[in-house]
Amino acid sequence: MAILIRAGAACVALLFAGAAQAATPKDALVIAWNLDALITFDPAQIAEVNGNDIVRNVCDPLVGYDPNDTAKIAPRTAESWSVSPDGLTITFTLKPNLQFPSGKKATAQDLAWSMHRVLQLGFGNSANLTQWGFTKDKAAEQIRAADDRTLVVTMDRPYPPNLILSAAFASNVTFILDQEEGTRNAKITEGKSDYGNAFFKTNPVCVGPYHVTRWNSNDVVILERNDVYYGTKAALRRVIIRHVPESGAERLLLEKGDIDVARLLNTDDLRALAGNPDIHIEQSLMHGYTYLDFNTSDPILGNPKVRLAFRYLIDYAGLGRSILEYQGKPRASLVPEGAFGALNEADGLPFKLDIDKAKQLLTEAGYPNGFEKKFILSANNISPNLAQHIASNASKVGVKLDLEQMADANLFTRARSRDFEVMLIGWGAGYPDADSMISRHAVNPDNRAEAKLAQYPSWRSAWQDQWINDMADKARMERDPEKRIAMYHEIQTYMMQNGPMAYIFQTVRPIAVRKEVKNFIIRPFDVVYGSATK
Amino acid sequence: MLPRWLKVTARLLGSMLVTLLGLLALTFFIGRMLPVDPVVSIIGEQADQSTYNMVYHQLGLDKPLPVQFFVYVRAMLTGDFGNALFTGHRVADDLSRVFPATIELATFAIAIGVGAGVPLGMLAAVFRGSAIDHVARIIGLLGYSSPTFWLGLMGLIIFYAMLGLVGGPGQLDVSYIDIVQPHTGFILVDSLLEGETDVFWNALSHIILPASILGYGSMAYISRMTRSFMLEQLSQEYVTAARVKGLSRWKVIWRHAFRNILVQLVTIVALAYAFLLEGAVLTETVFAWPGFGHYLTSGLLAGDMNAVLACVLIIGTIFIALNLLADVLYRLLDPRTR
Numbered sequence: 001m002a003i004l005i006r007a008g009a010a011c012v013a014l015l016f017a018g019a020a021q022a023a024t025p026k027d028a029l030v031i032a033w034n035l036d037a038l039i040t041f042d043p044a045q046i047a048e049v050n051g052n053d054i055v056r057n058v059c060d061p062l063v064g065y066d067p068n069d070t071a072k073i074a075p076r077t078a079e080s081w082s083v084s085p086d087g088l089t090i091t092f093t094l095k096p097n098l099q100f101p102s103g104k105k106a107t108a109q110d111l112a113w114s115m116h117r118v119l120q121l122g123f124g125n126s127a128n129l130t131q132w133g134f135t136k137d138k139a140a141e142q143i144r145a146a147d148d149r150t151l152v153v154t155m156d157r158p159y160p161p162n163l164i165l166s167a168a169f170a171s172n173v174t175f176i177l178d179q180e181e182g183t184r185n186a187k188i189t190e191g192k193s194d195y196g197n198a199f200f201k202t203n204p205v206c207v208g209p210y211h212v213t214r215w216n217s218n219d220v221v222i223l224e225r226n227d228v229y230y231g232t233k234a235a236l237r238r239v240i241i242r243h244v245p246e247s248g249a250e251r252l253l254l255e256k257g258d259i260d261v262a263r264l265l266n267t268d269d270l271r272a273l274a275g276n277p278d279i280h281i282e283q284s285l286m287h288g289y290t291y292l293d294f295n296t297s298d299p300i301l302g303n304p305k306v307r308l309a310f311r312y313l314i315d316y317a318g319l320g321r322s323i324l325e326y327q328g329k330p331r332a333s334l335v336p337e338g339a340f341g342a343l344n345e346a347d348g349l350p351f352k353l354d355i356d357k358a359k360q361l362l363t364e365a366g367y368p369n370g371f372e373k374k375f376i377l378s379a380n381n382i383s384p385n386l387a388q389h390i391a392s393n394a395s396k397v398g399v400k401l402d403l404e405q406m407a408d409a410n411l412f413t414r415a416r417s418r419d420f421e422v423m424l425i426g427w428g429a430g431y432p433d434a435d436s437m438i439s440r441h442a443v444n445p446d447n448r449a450e451a452k453l454a455q456y457p458s459w460r461s462a463w464q465d466q467w468i469n470d471m472a473d474k475a476r477m478e479r480d481p482e483k484r485i486a487m488y489h490e491i492q493t494y495m496m497q498n499g500p501m502a503y504i505f506q507t508v509r510p511i512a513v514r515k516e517v518k519n520f521i522i523r524p525f526d527v528v529y530g531s532a533t534k
Numbered sequence: 535m536l537p538r539w540l541k542v543t544a545r546l547l548g549s550m551l552v553t554l555l556g557l558l559a560l561t562f563f564i565g566r567m568l569p570v571d572p573v574v575s576i577i578g579e580q581a582d583q584s585t586y587n588m589v590y591h592q593l594g595l596d597k598p599l600p601v602q603f604f605v606y607v608r609a610m611l612t613g614d615f616g617n618a619l620f621t622g623h624r625v626a627d628d629l630s631r632v633f634p635a636t637i638e639l640a641t642f643a644i645a646i647g648v649g650a651g652v653p654l655g656m657l658a659a660v661f662r663g664s665a666i667d668h669v670a671r672i673i674g675l676l677g678y679s680s681p682t683f684w685l686g687l688m689g690l691i692i693f694y695a696m697l698g699l700v701g702g703p704g705q706l707d708v709s710y711i712d713i714v715q716p717h718t719g720f721i722l723v724d725s726l727l728e729g730e731t732d733v734f735w736n737a738l739s740h741i742i743l744p745a746s747i748l749g750y751g752s753m754a755y756i757s758r759m760t761r762s763f764m765l766e767q768l769s770q771e772y773v774t775a776a777r778v779k780g781l782s783r784w785k786v787i788w789r790h791a792f793r794n795i796l797v798q799l800v801t802i803v804a805l806a807y808a809f810l811l812e813g814a815v816l817t818e819t820v821f822a823w824p825g826f827g828h829y830l831t832s833g834l835l836a837g838d839m840n841a842v843l844a845c846v847l848i849i850g851t852i853f854i855a856l857n858l859l860a861d862v863l864y865r866l867l868d869p870r871t872r
Contacts, residue, residue: 036620407835
């Protein structure tokens with residue numbers, strides 16, 4: 001019996017000794033996040049936030065956004081570039097010392113192949129090329145390597161250089177993947193190659209500060225430093241991203257020092273951490289929105305005055321102080337603050353809660369006693385609270401909104417098939433230029449149901465305005481920056497009065513970081529792991 | 535004439551196959567009727583229609599439902615469960631990782647549930663109406679009524695954050711990740727196989743709290759059921775007769791009454807165990823445990839039928855296997871059933 005007791009005591013002691021070892025390794029950055037949505041690291045396919053965030057620390061694009069001003073362009077794997085006098089051809093010269101983590105040289109041929117495969121595979125990211133006239137049939141002549149360090153791209157129209165650089169060449173489609181690995185590991189199905197899609201899904205072999213060494217879905221992602229990186233080498237050898245899908249658990253891990261960075265904290269947990277001297281909270285204003293979307297094929301919601309009335313039912317200032325703390329910044333214009341061509345803060349939010357004004361607009365529209373509509377929304381995050389807020393104010397003017405919460409996948413399916421009346425949903429801009437939002441949310445090339453342009457939220461809302469279509473195209477092709485800005489301002493003002501969406505807030509990304517971690521840089525389009533030190 | 539055992543086995547296997555096939559068909563057709571589109575989770579919600587059509591075709595969703603089902607079952611029979619759309623990995627690979635994680639957790643939990651629940655239920659029955667009985671009832675009630683999510687967080691705050699007695703969320707501390715190579719998929723076993731005792735103790739410190747929380751729920755159920763089974767037996771005449779014969783109280787309880795409740799007990803323990811395998815979603819979420827319940831729920835929310843069907847198949851098999859096991863144990867424990 002005594003032996004048993006002694007053995008038991010030893011077990012307990014050892015158990016507690018194991019548990020007591022907290023604190024993260026000195027040479028590793030440990031991040032906790034919800035990795036539920038992560039399905040691939042193939043840059044051609046990634047369509048969600050987590051994968052994009054991680055892969056931008058594994059692969060570098062040709063050019064990037066200036067760290068101090070996202071509207072400006074800075075070199076990345078490209079050393080320099082020049083635009084032909086007719087504005088149709090851009091010639092990029094790559095930096096001389098680009099290497100894959102194996103030490104193999106990365107060339108312009110690899111880059112051209114990587115861009116071709118984006119077009120051939122045709123996932124959502126290919127829009128970063130196709131919307132500028134690149135097609136899979138003409139890819140070989142439109143994007144070609146002149147030599148190991150020279151990439152020549154030819155466009156169908158002379159777009160303003162800063163716009164095309166920002167929209168296409170700073171995006172994931174210009175990551176340099178290893179052509180040899182991709183070709184060797186390609187899978188052929190029904191005579192069609194997957195261009196290494198299945199292989200790159202878990203092994204994105206490209207040029208960047210880190211490379212992926214392990215990914216257990218819904219568990220952990222491990223990145224190791226790329227020691228042959230052409231730029232400043234990452235300070236920490238490893239980045240460990242743990243799947244922790246619950247805010248409270250993340251907070252405890254951070255407070256205990258078992259993680260360095262927490263990325264999924266809700267407002268309550270962030271508030272609680274705000275007073276903790278060991279932790280600081282970084283916030284970055286993203287180029288994403290949460291907005292009310294109205295299906296304008298509905299006779300009531302098709303009336304612009306009804307939609308305008310809804311804008312006066314949103315208590316922007318009150319939301320900013322309550323529900324949106326750490327979550328977002330109220331804004332009504334469709335172009336996010338920080339993007340080229342955005343209205344300033346005041347002009348971008350001309351509305352405030354005004355029940356009387358809403359009532360007056362509804363009366364003018366012919367609905368003095370209101371109406372009843374179905375209102376669909378995500379069951380996640382702050383959406384339910386936000387929807388309650390809007391429904392409560394709407395009831396004051398006789399508008400009854402029947403709330404229906406659902407999973408995100410369900411909501412997106414309903415949105416893409418125009419199957420809604422009023423909807424609360426989000427959208428992220430692809431690049432920091434007004435064109436990004438306007439070309440999808442305002443422009444609608446074909447409003448017919450059979451056109452199925454589900455990638456255009458304007459089409460989902462069954463909303464089309466020829467003046468906007470023409471104006472947006474003119475602005476896109478305008479080479480004088482001042483004139484472009486003026487046009488975008490005009491479009492934004494028009495959309496706030498007539499558009500099919502009532503934008504509520506621009507997303508804020510809050511990240512809680514332990515004080516030992518320095519230089520963890522958070523920007524609207526990327527989070528930089530490589531600069532972090534401990 | 536076939537021998538009897540062969541007939542019984544054939545009948546058993548036949549009913550198993552029909553049950554599993556029916557379960558798969560039901561899940562498949564209900565799943566396809568859900569208003570969730572798996573294509574969107576692959577291509578992203580900003581993708582255009584031609585991309586949508588391409589992936590829709592690749593997934594075989596343009597084929598009639600019965601054909602899709604047939605294709606799925608045919609592939610499944612060759613051991614190919616397809617790819618999980620929401621993780622991007624092969625379903626078989628995913629399951630080989632998440633299932634052992636849950637088995638470890640559930641086995642620990644059921645051991646705690648049975649180890650504490652059966653004695654507690656017996657004591658409550660023997661000392662019916664006493665303080666022990668009341669305490670057991672309160673413990674049971676708390677176990678039934680406390681939300682697992684809340685209990686999990688409270689447990690973490692007290693035992694992990696405040697007292698530092700156990701490991702935090704996750705299966706291991708970051709320093710121990712990647713040290714042990716998976717052989718069986720069970721971290722506790724693999725770490726011992728590789729002689730990494732540090733990893734073993736660390737894994738143990740991580741599993742103890744979620745297993746206790748889960749085990750508490752089972753304990754509540756098992757103790758209440760044990761109590762009522764025992765009360766039924768203790769009121770039987772054979773118990774009085776045994777006492778009259780001069781047997782001591784505990785001898786009667788252990789040798790006679792307890793033996794007679796074993797059959798019922800085995801059934802409820804088997805069911806409690808099966809429930810732990812697929813019903814630990816909330817505990818797995820709070821404790822960031824990469825387990826089966828979380829996997830199944832994520833698959834359902836993403837409309838990922840490959841993952842969901844494989845999980846349903848496993849759950850169905852487990853339930854059938856546990857029922858069979860309970861049947862076998864009945865025969866061993868109760869001579870009347872032979």
